[in-house]
Amino acid sequence: MGFLWYLTIRIGGALATVAVGSFLIFLIMKLAPGDPALAVLGESATPETIAAYHKEFGLDEPILVQFGIWAKMVLQGDLGKSIALAGKFPIKDLLATRLPITLFIGMYGLVIAVVISLIAGTAAALRHGKLTDTVATSIAVLGISMPDFWFSYVLILAFALSLDWFPSYGFTAPGESWIGAFHSGFLPALAIAAPMAGVFARILRASLLETARREYVTAARSYGFAAPFVFVHYVFRNAVIPFVTVLGLQVRYLLGGVVIIERVFGISGMGSLMVDAAFARDYPVVQACALTFLVGVLFVNLLVDIVCALLDPRRTR
Amino acid sequence: MATATTFGTVLRELRQNRVAAVGLGITTFVLLAIAIGPSLSPYDPSMMDFTAILQPPSWAHPFGTNSFGMDVLTRVLYGARNSLLISIVGVVLGGGLGTLIGMTSAYVGRWFDAIAMRFVDLVFSFPIFVLALMLMLVLGFGVQNVIVAIAIVYIPNFARLARNTTMIVKSEPYVQAAQVMGQSRIRIMVREILPNIAAPLFVQFTVGLAFAIIIEAGLSFLGLGVQPPTPSLGVMMADGKDYFHRGPWVLTLTGLALMVTILGLNLLGDGLRDLLDPRLRRRSAA
Amino acid sequence: MSDATLTVRNLATGFKMGGRVMNVVREVNLEVRKGEVLGLIGESGSGKTVTGMSILRLLPDNAVTEADTLDFLGTDLLSLSAERFREMRGTRLAMVFQDPVGAFNPSKKISWHLKQVFERAGTKSPEHAARAKNWRQASIKLLADVGIPHGANVMRQYPHQLSGGMLQRTLIALVLVFEPDLIVADEPTTNLDNIVERQILRLFRDLQKRLDCGFLYVTHDMTIAAMLCDRIAVMYAGSIVEIGPTKQIFSDPKHPYTQGLLASALALDTKTERLQEIPGELPNPGNLPPGCLFEPRCKFAKAECRAKPPAMTDVGGGRNVRCVLYGHG
Numbered sequence: 001m002g003f004l005w006y007l008t009i010r011i012g013g014a015l016a017t018v019a020v021g022s023f024l025i026f027l028i029m030k031l032a033p034g035d036p037a038l039a040v041l042g043e044s045a046t047p048e049t050i051a052a053y054h055k056e057f058g059l060d061e062p063i064l065v066q067f068g069i070w071a072k073m074v075l076q077g078d079l080g081k082s083i084a085l086a087g088k089f090p091i092k093d094l095l096a097t098r099l100p101i102t103l104f105i106g107m108y109g110l111v112i113a114v115v116i117s118l119i120a121g122t123a124a125a126l127r128h129g130k131l132t133d134t135v136a137t138s139i140a141v142l143g144i145s146m147p148d149f150w151f152s153y154v155l156i157l158a159f160a161l162s163l164d165w166f167p168s169y170g171f172t173a174p175g176e177s178w179i180g181a182f183h184s185g186f187l188p189a190l191a192i193a194a195p196m197a198g199v200f201a202r203i204l205r206a207s208l209l210e211t212a213r214r215e216y217v218t219a220a221r222s223y224g225f226a227a228p229f230v231f232v233h234y235v236f237r238n239a240v241i242p243f244v245t246v247l248g249l250q251v252r253y254l255l256g257g258v259v260i261i262e263r264v265f266g267i268s269g270m271g272s273l274m275v276d277a278a279f280a281r282d283y284p285v286v287q288a289c290a291l292t293f294l295v296g297v298l299f300v301n302l303l304v305d306i307v308c309a310l311l312d313p314r315r316t317r
Numbered sequence: 318m319a320t321a322t323t324f325g326t327v328l329r330e331l332r333q334n335r336v337a338a339v340g341l342g343i344t345t346f347v348l349l350a351i352a353i354g355p356s357l358s359p360y361d362p363s364m365m366d367f368t369a370i371l372q373p374p375s376w377a378h379p380f381g382t383n384s385f386g387m388d389v390l391t392r393v394l395y396g397a398r399n400s401l402l403i404s405i406v407g408v409v410l411g412g413g414l415g416t417l418i419g420m421t422s423a424y425v426g427r428w429f430d431a432i433a434m435r436f437v438d439l440v441f442s443f444p445i446f447v448l449a450l451m452l453m454l455v456l457g458f459g460v461q462n463v464i465v466a467i468a469i470v471y472i473p474n475f476a477r478l479a480r481n482t483t484m485i486v487k488s489e490p491y492v493q494a495a496q497v498m499g500q501s502r503i504r505i506m507v508r509e510i511l512p513n514i515a516a517p518l519f520v521q522f523t524v525g526l527a528f529a530i531i532i533e534a535g536l537s538f539l540g541l542g543v544q545p546p547t548p549s550l551g552v553m554m555a556d557g558k559d560y561f562h563r564g565p566w567v568l569t570l571t572g573l574a575l576m577v578t579i580l581g582l583n584l585l586g587d588g589l590r591d592l593l594d595p596r597l598r599r600r601s602a603a
Numbered sequence: 604m605s606d607a608t609l610t611v612r613n614l615a616t617g618f619k620m621g622g623r624v625m626n627v628v629r630e631v632n633l634e635v636r637k638g639e640v641l642g643l644i645g646e647s648g649s650g651k652t653v654t655g656m657s658i659l660r661l662l663p664d665n666a667v668t669e670a671d672t673l674d675f676l677g678t679d680l681l682s683l684s685a686e687r688f689r690e691m692r693g694t695r696l697a698m699v700f701q702d703p704v705g706a707f708n709p710s711k712k713i714s715w716h717l718k719q720v721f722e723r724a725g726t727k728s729p730e731h732a733a734r735a736k737n738w739r740q741a742s743i744k745l746l747a748d749v750g751i752p753h754g755a756n757v758m759r760q761y762p763h764q765l766s767g768g769m770l771q772r773t774l775i776a777l778v779l780v781f782e783p784d785l786i787v788a789d790e791p792t793t794n795l796d797n798i799v800e801r802q803i804l805r806l807f808r809d810l811q812k813r814l815d816c817g818f819l820y821v822t823h824d825m826t827i828a829a830m831l832c833d834r835i836a837v838m839y840a841g842s843i844v845e846i847g848p849t850k851q852i853f854s855d856p857k858h859p860y861t862q863g864l865l866a867s868a869l870a871l872d873t874k875t876e877r878l879q880e881i882p883g884e885l886p887n888p889g890n891l892p893p894g895c896l897f898e899p900r901c902k903f904a905k906a907e908c909r910a911k912p913p914a915m916t917d918v919g920g921g922r923n924v925r926c927v928l929y930g931h932g
Binding site: 214220221223224225226227233234237238311312314 | 693694705
């Protein structure tokens with residue numbers, strides 16, 4: 001099986017999941033109570049105007065036809081208009097300002113989590129059974145036992161309110177100032193990173209220990225290769241594959257965390273947009289947000305699959 | 318019979334496994350605290366005391382008081398009761414349905430398996446809070462709906478686990494023997510397969526419960542879940558964030574109690590995983 | 604005696620388990636001479652693999668090895684520091700593994716393995732260093748020597764793309780790179796089918812002749828031992844019970860265990876490692892019988908066998924047997 005063939009299959013699978021997933025989102029939003037016509041037209045709506053609205057937007061058509069209309073719009077780059085949250089603002093423009101912010105916070109958190117876990121997981125595995133291992137694994141299990149929004153407040157209490165090193169609220173978008181973005185985004189990113197770092201570090205440690213027992217590691221030692229060489233090229237190189245796989249699986253937790261963390265720190269990203277829209281019962285916005293999150297998860301999973309395929313010749317060659 | 322003896326051995330080994338022992342200790346402590354703690358407390362969880370508003374932690378109020386002068390520790394004990402109950406019901410519901418789907422999937426195979434597993438993949442592609450948020454819009458805010466949301470989040474986890482373990486057990490000689498003897502599929506699934514996949518499912522339940530508590534707290538914290546004045550850990554933390562600058566202990570200590578509970582369950586799950594099923598790899602961590 | 608590549612006197616290896624050491628191998632005495640193949644024969648669990656691995660210090664960290672003598676061409680292997688021992692590997696000491704598929708780094712191509720081993724061997728002598736510079740051509744030649752004519756193609760492959768037989772040939776080529784003085788091979792043909800097994804065994808014979816080195820060949824298979832080995836040491840429950848030239852052992856096995864081993868080897872398919880012919884099981888290393896370890900399964904067992912472990916007895920012709928039937932040492 002060639003690499004291109006593997007890639008094609010993966011992309012095809014992801015696209016199919018987007019299609020079915022967007023239908024699921026559409027269906028859930030249809031099940032939600034309340035008539036969108038009422039939401040748009042407000043209290044002054046008459047049965048006639050409601051009927052006219054239904055006709056205009058195809059709301060009296062069968063559900064599959066309605067989905068078809070929506071899907072066609074989305075494919076043409078039109079996500080519809082907000083009905084309650086932001087006047088009749090096009091959702092596309094709303095996302096254009098919000099998405100980069102969430103991407104920034106998410107990537108920032110992911111990088112922090114990966115760096116912490118690489119150090120902690122490797123240290124724990126190298127010092128297996130020793131004090132370093134115990135300390136690292138204990139901190140890791142504490143990390144995965146922490147609700148990230150609670151940890152946000154602990155961080156705010158310590159580093160914003162007491163030490164005043166970072167702002168406790170608000171976020172400077174990278175568009176305005178990169179330094180400001182890294183500075184004001186540090187606490188939220190760290191809060192998102194903490195539980196993930198715990199999960200990653202545990203996986204990496206387990207994977208390193210497991211790989212170190214393989215026969216090819218003994219074989220490498222039998223050639224008299226230096227210990228650091230064996231660790232880097234035999235142990236770490238092969239242990240990193242399950243690590244990257246788990247990284248991909250965790251993206252949905254990462255984005256789930258973003259939803260709450262953005263509220264805590266008052267960051268106007270996708271997460272707070274979706275929560276605000278949910279409270280305002282702005283269904284089109286919720287729908288668009290859910291679709292964006294779905295595409296985001298699938299895109300990252302696709303990237304991870306590709307990286308894994310490049311790392312692990314057994315997958316594709 | 319065989320399961321009873323293994324359970325006895327497991328309990329004995331549990332005390333020897335350091336991680337599991339600590340986890341069991343913490344979990345027992347938490348369960349005892351929320352079971353008998355409230356009756357030992359001199360305060361009523363909804364008793365307001367306007368002479369003692371936002372008191373920092375003290376001997377009289379170890380966790381301090383909130384903006385209504387209510388004792389936070391007492392409310393934490395009551396709130397944890399609700400949080401735990403909601404999470405247990407949610408995970409049991411999701412776990413039961415998921416196990417049913419997973420076992421059927423492995424046993425019936427073919428089109429059912431294909432559809433069920435594609436569905437599992439699909440649900441796995443949604444961030445948990447995004448999924449929960451959409452569900453809350455449909456179902457409305459409140460206790461029952463948090464339960465349903467947790468259940469739906471956990472159906473795929475258990476379905477996949479039950480499917481994979483059933484696949485392994487299915488080819489064991491005793492299951493094949495039962496098939497040859499002409500026992501019905503349902504009987505084989507209940508009598509032969511279920512007891513043999515129970516161990517990993519139980520581990521998943523323990524670890525799943527830990528994360529379900531986080532989901533409950535998160536949804537209630539956002540105002541989408543349990544509604545005040547019903548106390549739950551998430552509701553209390555949402556309340557505490559409103560006056561976090563004046564009384565940080567309300568949110569911080571409530572969350573600490575939450576973390577200790579989850580920590581106990583996670584450690585217990587880790588220990589059980591090592592004891593019960595070494596074949597079960599740490600793939601489904603978190 | 605002077606041509607001994609490896610001399611082992613009173614070797615014992617155990618594993619630390621919860622504070623105490625569980626001995627798996629004890630009182631092992633053997634000698635691997637230059638240009639000879641010594642077969643180390645035994646059932647699985649007899650300690651033959653542990654013996655081989657402990658000589659090369661390749662056991663996990665919880666292993667403890669002790670010996671009165673562990674001499675490799677005049678070097679006391681026991682007193683070497685970890686770093687000095689590492690320098691012996693990949694230059695003068697070699698190991699060939701049981702599972703050729705598992706012995707390669709799955710993420711790296713065959714060429715990478717060859718290159719690394721060539722570079723490692725380059726520290727051995729100026730000739731090796733010169734060859735390491737031209738490792739690509741040298742690799743293709745070596746691969747041809749081990750029966751892989753299209754070496755350039757094979758070098759482009761990943762390990763999982765090659766068959767077990769090809770990988771074992773490549774593994775032998777890797778050993779040829781640095782021309783060791785001692786090779787320890789641990790059942791290197793167990794995972795191969797019969798035809799390939801024969802080819803690989805022939806290759807081992809050639810390899811050993813070409814290098815004129817000492818060769819310790821660990822196996823459970825008597826027919827392989829008969830084909831390949833100059834001398835045989837039979838292991839049972841962590842001790843050597845009989846040692847001597849292959850021909851004599853096959854024509855006239857002394858120890859009751861060796862007799863059983865030969866009887867079963869002639870009888871059945873050689874891939875099963877358990878002995879059906881001799882009733883009973885290997886004793887548990889944590890709970891050894893007080894006297895002769897084989898006594899519980901031995902049809903000649905008598906009272907004195909239970910009293911104390913028998914010593915090695917020289918029965919002449921370069922043969923030693925650990926059994927009261929042949930005197931008390």
